[in-house]
Amino acid sequence: MSDYIGPIWWFIVAIGVLVTCHEFGHYWVAKRCGVKVLRFSVGFGKPLWMRRNKDGTEFAIAAIPLGGYVKMLDEREFDVAPSELHRAFNRQSPLRRIAIAAAGPIANIVLCVFFLWGAYVVGLKEYAPVVGAADGIASEAGIRKGDQILRIGDRTIQTWTDVRFALALAGLDRARVPVQVRDADGDTETRTLDLSKLPDGFDELQAPTLVGLTARYQLEPPIVNDIVAGSPAYGVLAEDDRILAIDGQPVSDYADIAPRVQALAARGGPGMIEVLREDDRGEPRRLAFPLTPRMDIDEATGKRVARIGVIHKSSGQMPAFDAVRRYGPIDAIPVAFVETWHKARDTIGFMGRMLTGNASTKYVSGPITTARAASATAELGLAWFLNFLAVLSISLAILNLLPIPLLDGGHLLYYLIELVKGSPLSERTMAAGQYVGLALLVGLMGLALFNDVFFH
Incomplete structure (x- = not known):
């Protein structure tokens, strides 16, 4: 049961915060423009809680926490008393209506900046953009193990997450992209x-793996979990030994073992294998043993390979973070603005490529995936949850700015047309647009739910 309660709770918290801020943007600007607000609701359906202020505005929390709305005085919906006509939304100038419609997405953009500022002040732990292994396209480009990635194209790289998104977008464009690195020297x-x-048709977010880049944090430690009976290591090495060097060559991760063993076999003789092992008192001791690899036939390739018989099993747990982005309250301000721009650009970039068919639509996520992500980031700590809220907030802002009727962007489109032509669109045209918008939103929600069930 707890596996469901956590995601549901954090989903409600996340959506509640973002929707409240979004609708407050509409509410605040509407009040400044002299429009009477009848109801400010967080959620849809039957109100679970309601209060009325002196101006007659009802503030409500409704039963279905999947959005919200601000209901304003409007002659198109019901009769308005002559004394309040000047406070009706439809009586406002196009510029005022544009300001009110844009205020919700703008509030979410501001909220994104605020959340990122908070995450960086607290300290956002991440994985450093250091290459653990390089082969394939990355190796051909000259990228090597130990390189720290500084820039990809025109984007500064500070974490491995930056690497994934920068390569995903560049990969979708099939571009030749410059990568600035700092090597081990x-x-x-x-x-x-x-x-x-x-x-063709590659998974965008797997772009680093497909170009041959393995992050340093993805490397497994060279720990012996088991030993093959009758192998060269049997009776020599022990479980939980950490291999430090083979034939004088250092071993920093499990992937180093195979090439070191192969090199030792090619040399044609026994070599020393150095390990770190705890003694009876639990104190680590550095030990060295002579070992001669054995040549076996690899069942997958049919080729002869050198082996010593050690087995490593992945723990299945995420390794500890090896980098942290932390700034003082003042220094975090410009960083938050820059990162908000990056997140907005990435989101718009993926949306645009989805529309042109260059990117997969399987990453359009619905409430199930959002709830899981909210719970997972909350478990990682305050900074990660704030970062998640920032991503969700900028995504909500951009989604609402799409020129789809029923969304803020659709209303903005109507008001801009009215501003240009000098008169509002006909009710028939606006009604047709509402049906089109409803169909698009239902299709988008259906796609998101489909992806939730089958891809996430």
């Missing part, structure tokens, strides 16, 4: 990744 170089070599 501290030298800065620029490599060029030829992303035209990516396979």
Whole structure:
């Protein structure tokens, strides 16, 4: 039961905060424009709680926490007393109606900046953009293990998440993208990744893996979990040994073992394998043992390979974060604005590519995926949850600005047309637009729910 309560609770918290802020943007600007607000509701359906202020505005929390609305005085919906006609929304100038419609998305953009500021002041733990292994396209470009990625194209890289999104967008465009790196010696170089070599229909967010990049945090430690009976390591090494070096060559992760063993076998003789092992008192001791690899036939490739017989099993747990983005309250302000721009640009970039068919629509997420993400980030700590709210807030702002009737962007389109032509659109045209907008939104919601069930 707790597996469901957590996601539901954090989903309600996230949506509640974002919707309240969005609708407050509409409410605040409407009041400043002299429009009478009849109801400010968080959620849809039957009100669970309601209060009325001196101006007659009802503030409500409704039963279905999947949105909200601000209901304003409007002659198109019901009769308005002559004494209050000047406070009706439809009597306002196009510019005032544009300001009121745009206020909700703008509030979400401001909220994104605020959440990111909070995340960076608290300290957002992440994974450093350091390459753990490189092969394929990345190796051909000259990227090597230990390189720290500084820039991809025109984007500054500070975390491995930045690497994923930058390569995803560049990969969708099949671009040749410059990658600036700092190598293990501290030298800065620029490599060029030829992303035209990516396979057709690739998974966008798997772009780093497909170009041959493995992050340092993804590498498994060189810990011995088991030993094959009768192998060269049997009776020599022990479970929980951490392999430090093979034939004098350092081993920093499990992926280093195979090439070191292969090199030892090619040399044609026994070599020393150095390990870290705890003694009876639990104190770590560095030990060295002579070992000769054995040549076996690899069942997958049919080729002869050198092996010593150690087995490593992944723990299945995420490794500890190895980087943190933390700034003082003042320094975090410009950083939050820059990151808001990056998140907006990434979101718009993916949306645009989805519309042109260059990007998969499987990443259009619905309430189930959102609830899971909310719960997962909340478990990672305050900074991660604030970062999640920032992403959700900017996504909500951009979605609402789409020129689809029933959304704020659709209303903005109507008012801009009215501003240009000097008169409002006919009721028939606006009604037709409402039906089109409803069909588009139902289709979008259906796609999101489908993806929730089958892809996430």
